[in-house]
Amino acid sequence: MSLQVEHLTVYYQTLRGDVQALEDATFTIEDGEIMGLAGESGCGKTTLGHSLIRLVPPMRYVRGKVKIDSEELPIWGMEEMNPFRFKKISIIPQYAMNAMNPTRKIGKMTEELLESRKVSFSDTLPELKRRLDMVELTHDVMNMYPIELSGGMKQRMVMVLSTLMDPTLLIADEITSALDVSTQKAVAEMLVEFRNRECCNSVMLITHDLSILYQIADTIMVMYAGQLSEKAATHTMIHSPRHPYTKLLISSLPKVGVKYAEKRLKGIPGSPPLLLDPPIGCRFRERCPVAFDKCLDVPPFLEIEKDHLVACWKEFERDA
Amino acid sequence: MRRYFSRKLLIYILTFFLAVTIDWLIPRFMPGDPVQNMLSRAMLRADAAEVMYGYYTKAFGLDVPIGQQYLNFWNALFHGDLGTSVYMFPTPVTKVLLRAVPYDIFLLIPSILLSWYAGNKFGAYAARSKWLDNTVSPLGYVLTATPYMWLGILLAWFFGIVLGKFPIAGAYSFNLVPHLSWMFIWDVLKHWFLPFASLFLVGFGGQAIGMRNMIIYELEADYSHYLEALGAPRSLVRKYAFRNAVLPQITGLALSLGVIVAGALVTEVVFSYPGIGYLLLAAIQNQDYFLIQGCFLFIIIGVLFANFVIDIVYLLIDPRTRTGMMGETA
Amino acid sequence: MSEDKKINEFLYFALRNKKLRIGLFIVLFFLILTFIGPMLAQNDPFDYVNPGGAEPPSSEYLFGTTFFGQDVFAQFVYGLRATFLVGLLGGGIGTLIGVLIGFTAGYRGGIVDELLNMLTNIILVIPVLAVLLIIAAYLEVRTILIECMIIGLTAWPWTARAIRAQTFSLRTREFVDLARLSGMKSSKVIFTEIAPNMMSYLVMAFILQFGGAILNAATLDFIGLGPTNAISLGLMMQVAVLWGALQLGSWWWFVPPGLAITAIVGALYVMNVGLDEVFNPKLREM
Ligand SMILES: Nc1ncnc2c1ncn2[C@@H]1O[C@H](COP(=O)(O)OP(=O)(O)O)[C@@H](O)[C@H]1O
Ligand code: SF4
Ligand SMILES: [Mg+2]
Numbered sequence: 001m002s003l004q005v006e007h008l009t010v011y012y013q014t015l016r017g018d019v020q021a022l023e024d025a026t027f028t029i030e031d032g033e034i035m036g037l038a039g040e041s042g043c044g045k046t047t048l049g050h051s052l053i054r055l056v057p058p059m060r061y062v063r064g065k066v067k068i069d070s071e072e073l074p075i076w077g078m079e080e081m082n083p084f085r086f087k088k089i090s091i092i093p094q095y096a097m098n099a100m101n102p103t104r105k106i107g108k109m110t111e112e113l114l115e116s117r118k119v120s121f122s123d124t125l126p127e128l129k130r131r132l133d134m135v136e137l138t139h140d141v142m143n144m145y146p147i148e149l150s151g152g153m154k155q156r157m158v159m160v161l162s163t164l165m166d167p168t169l170l171i172a173d174e175i176t177s178a179l180d181v182s183t184q185k186a187v188a189e190m191l192v193e194f195r196n197r198e199c200c201n202s203v204m205l206i207t208h209d210l211s212i213l214y215q216i217a218d219t220i221m222v223m224y225a226g227q228l229s230e231k232a233a234t235h236t237m238i239h240s241p242r243h244p245y246t247k248l249l250i251s252s253l254p255k256v257g258v259k260y261a262e263k264r265l266k267g268i269p270g271s272p273p274l275l276l277d278p279p280i281g282c283r284f285r286e287r288c289p290v291a292f293d294k295c296l297d298v299p300p301f302l303e304i305e306k307d308h309l310v311a312c313w314k315e316f317e318r319d320a
Numbered sequence: 321m322r323r324y325f326s327r328k329l330l331i332y333i334l335t336f337f338l339a340v341t342i343d344w345l346i347p348r349f350m351p352g353d354p355v356q357n358m359l360s361r362a363m364l365r366a367d368a369a370e371v372m373y374g375y376y377t378k379a380f381g382l383d384v385p386i387g388q389q390y391l392n393f394w395n396a397l398f399h400g401d402l403g404t405s406v407y408m409f410p411t412p413v414t415k416v417l418l419r420a421v422p423y424d425i426f427l428l429i430p431s432i433l434l435s436w437y438a439g440n441k442f443g444a445y446a447a448r449s450k451w452l453d454n455t456v457s458p459l460g461y462v463l464t465a466t467p468y469m470w471l472g473i474l475l476a477w478f479f480g481i482v483l484g485k486f487p488i489a490g491a492y493s494f495n496l497v498p499h500l501s502w503m504f505i506w507d508v509l510k511h512w513f514l515p516f517a518s519l520f521l522v523g524f525g526g527q528a529i530g531m532r533n534m535i536i537y538e539l540e541a542d543y544s545h546y547l548e549a550l551g552a553p554r555s556l557v558r559k560y561a562f563r564n565a566v567l568p569q570i571t572g573l574a575l576s577l578g579v580i581v582a583g584a585l586v587t588e589v590v591f592s593y594p595g596i597g598y599l600l601l602a603a604i605q606n607q608d609y610f611l612i613q614g615c616f617l618f619i620i621i622g623v624l625f626a627n628f629v630i631d632i633v634y635l636l637i638d639p640r641t642r643t644g645m646m647g648e649t650a
Numbered sequence: 651m652s653e654d655k656k657i658n659e660f661l662y663f664a665l666r667n668k669k670l671r672i673g674l675f676i677v678l679f680f681l682i683l684t685f686i687g688p689m690l691a692q693n694d695p696f697d698y699v700n701p702g703g704a705e706p707p708s709s710e711y712l713f714g715t716t717f718f719g720q721d722v723f724a725q726f727v728y729g730l731r732a733t734f735l736v737g738l739l740g741g742g743i744g745t746l747i748g749v750l751i752g753f754t755a756g757y758r759g760g761i762v763d764e765l766l767n768m769l770t771n772i773i774l775v776i777p778v779l780a781v782l783l784i785i786a787a788y789l790e791v792r793t794i795l796i797e798c799m800i801i802g803l804t805a806w807p808w809t810a811r812a813i814r815a816q817t818f819s820l821r822t823r824e825f826v827d828l829a830r831l832s833g834m835k836s837s838k839v840i841f842t843e844i845a846p847n848m849m850s851y852l853v854m855a856f857i858l859q860f861g862g863a864i865l866n867a868a869t870l871d872f873i874g875l876g877p878t879n880a881i882s883l884g885l886m887m888q889v890a891v892l893w894g895a896l897q898l899g900s901w902w903w904f905v906p907p908g909l910a911i912t913a914i915v916g917a918l919y920v921m922n923v924g925l926d927e928v929f930n931p932k933l934r935e936m
Contacts, residue, residue, distance in 0.1 A: 054549045085551030098542035116556045465916030467868045470908025578777030619780045
């Protein structure tokens with residue numbers, strides 16, 4: 001098992017009180033698994049991704065445990081996490097376009113970063129060049145400033161940089177959102193290629209574009225308002241979703257390729273709750289067509305079939 | 321880089337052109353007759369006044385058509401002719417000013433460079449810890465808000481009068497004749513120190529605040545967060561943030577030159593330091609219009625030149641301008 | 651978010667911001683002094699009331715007297731009034747011109763922007779004081795209004811730059827495009843969509859102009875180019891220096907005017923930082 005998360009709860013501290021952006025998340029990612037993390041904008045996907053690698057104020061660690069390769073991650077400690085970052089767990093951030101220092105040549109920056117982690121740049125260079133070839137970047141980029149690269153090139157460069165230490169888990173946050181359709185596909189396929197060549201063991205692919213997940217994800221996990229709703233293999237998720245929210249989500253997609261976050265969910269009245277003061281119990285309750293009194297308690301995230309997890313009282317009853 | 325540079329150059333040329341035009345325009349189009357005015361304050365005998373009136377009218381070039389006057393003005397300018405000083409009659413204005421300029425340079429260059437350097441250093445430290453921030457920042461705000469002349473007055477009063485450690489007037493002791501000796505150099509430095517210190521301190525405050533805010537901004541930039549996410553040590557993150565924060569601080573310095581120069585003028589007045597500021601006060605009190613106009617031109621030429629130097633430094637330091645990828649920042 | 655809610659939220663954070671509170675307190679303190687000061691002052695600022703010449707503060711002369719025996723407190727409070735007037739008017743004119751030029755440049759774009767931007771950059775390089783003094787030197791009679799005018803007319807480029815950049819970014823935002831597409835008139839777009847979003851910048855620009863005008867006026871006054879008929883804090887300092895207050899140790903003559911300017915301008919700057927934090931949630935301290 002590559003990643004194991006138990007009861008992870010992370011809030012944002014604000015003057016108005018805590019924004020409960022991630023509540024009691026428990027799930028695992030297997031070796032070699034590409035897990036897609038989906039959900040409407042603001043449901044806590046980035047929060048989950050960031051809390052695993054760089055948990056800084058106003059984010060606040062509340063409780064929970066994270067293990068990577070069976071070793072516990074000190075995610076609550078900015079300094080304590082440093083040995084694990086880059087080597088065990090790494091990230092291609094949502095802001096990949098601006099992730100590189102604009103006033104340093106890319107090669108120079110890479111060198112300084114590696115040396116600061118006590119890794120020899122010259123030893124890594126051959127592998128670095130091989131990976132540049134993999135993502136179809138010329139070796140000249142090492143002599144360029146980020147501003148000389150196009151958006152897609154920057155994205156691929158950051159992909160190479162982030163995976164240079166062969167991390168166990170790679171978090172890829174909206175890596176395709178800023179790109180045009182043809183580039184999106186290429187970048188997604190490169191990500192699979194990276195996993196296949198073991199440039200990283202497993203991937204958490206955060207996106208609000210389900211079509212990308214259909215293409216490359218092994219499993220999909222869906223979140224709603226800071227809570228996990230459902231996790232299953234991609235095929236299962238598409239053809240037989242169980243959670244009421246996921247069902248609506250999937251059925252409301254007119255056709256594959258539409259970014260659902262840009263559309264209000266059809267047929268679901270209301271909008272996601274504010275996480276400053278979320279409803280008790282299942283947070284989907286107010287919009288759920290099949291809600292009943294039991295839903296005032298928080299449903300646990302349980303395996304109802306092999307590798308198919310759901311957090312919904314209605315589904316538990318049906319199975320019982 | 322070409323484009324960036326030619327744009328800047330165009331601005332400087334236009335600025336110079338505008339400045340010279342203002343310099344020419346104002347005495348001619350302000351209410352009142354400047355020549356008459358000047359002479360009436362000089363309280364000359366009537367016949368002498370008449371001779372002088374003729375002389376100045378000619379000097380101002382008021383007896384030829386207006387277009388011609390303008391061309392003549394430029395022509396004289398290119399020959400280094402800014403008229404004759406009344407207050408130091410009959411020394412040409414150019415000569416009077418050239419005598420004062422070294423004092424300004426001696427005062428301004430060290431204070432600008434040192435306050436920039438020290439201010440940036442301390443500002444960067446301040447961004448480092450809450451405790452330092454709470455001491456350096458308020459100090460910085462107080463210092464930038466202090467009018468130059470008041471700080472000068474306070475320093476002169478405290479170190480010059482109360483403690484009696486420093487002289488508070490002139491560039492060197494009146495009883496000394498300039499010559500090369502340790503004694504004389506020491507004397508010059510002692511006279512220089514307090515005016516320098518007031519310019520330094522005000523500049524320091526502004527730079528420290530600017531740097532602190534810039535660094536905090538850079539530390540919150542995406543590239544800093546990415547470095548942190550990849551486990552880069554604090555020292556590397558700070559190093560990058562500092563380097564990137566310095567760049568806007570250079571541009572900022574160019575933009576604040578006008579304020580610094582104004583500060584130098586009044587500081588020289590406080591310490592009777594014989595630079596252009598001191599001359600200016602004398603020129604104003606003596607209604608010496610040629611001298612005032614000359615001071616105006618010299619100040620503008622100085623500031624333009626300094627801007628130009630800073631631009632070149634910036635070009636050398638910011639790699640983005642060299643690759644020609646920089647957007648318009650002018 | 652509705653307007654009411656926005657204003658409520660603004661007040662909520664504004665009242666909790668320490669920098670804003672401290673700055674506001676200092677500015678208000680001096681502002682109140684300009685109103686009640688002249689009532690407290692027993693003498694005319696220019697009258698020679700004390701035949702003893704320079705004397706330190708006493709119960710009779712709160713801030714002591716000048717070399718000529720004038721009441722320093724009286725000069726101080728009247729000078730303070732001039733300081734606020736210059737800040738308000740000079741800063742106001744500077745802000746107004748800066749906003750008009752910056753806004754036009756940013757909103758119209760194209761050649762208009764090119765030209766206005768060029769003008770802004772030119773004026774930005776010219777040292778303001780140099781222009782002020784050459785104008786002031788040739789004006790025989792200078793009133794405080796003229797001083798405000800020439801300060802405002804030369805100090806606008808900073809504001810113009812900031813407002814131009816802000817307008818640029820607002821102009822290209824979605825909601826403005828939407829309003830435009832739906833056929834709204836230009837002026838309506840400006841007043842309903844853009845202006846409310848610029849309020850915070852206008853307030854902060856004005857505060858900076860206010861402080862800048864005060865400092866510029868002090869400089870002009872100090873080199874003898876201030877109003878010819880009125881007392882000001884800068885003039886007090888000039889007279890003090892020229893008449894040997896330093897050598898005589900009459901600190902009460904030159905400390906109050908400079909201290910007041912420093913306190914007011916410093917408080918304005920601190921207020922500005924506080925406002926920035928209030929308007930900009932990212933900067934709020936948790
Ligand atoms: N810095 C922050 N301060 C307060 N709340 C935040 C902050 N960042 C995100 N949030 C809130 O946390 C929730 C989850 O945000 P995020 O993880 O960015 O969502 P996603 O990545 O799924 O779009 C949202 O409701 C958002 O409003
Ligand atoms: S737990 Fe209840 S409210 Fe939540 S999704 Fe299931 S049925 Fe709906
Ligand atoms: Mg996100």
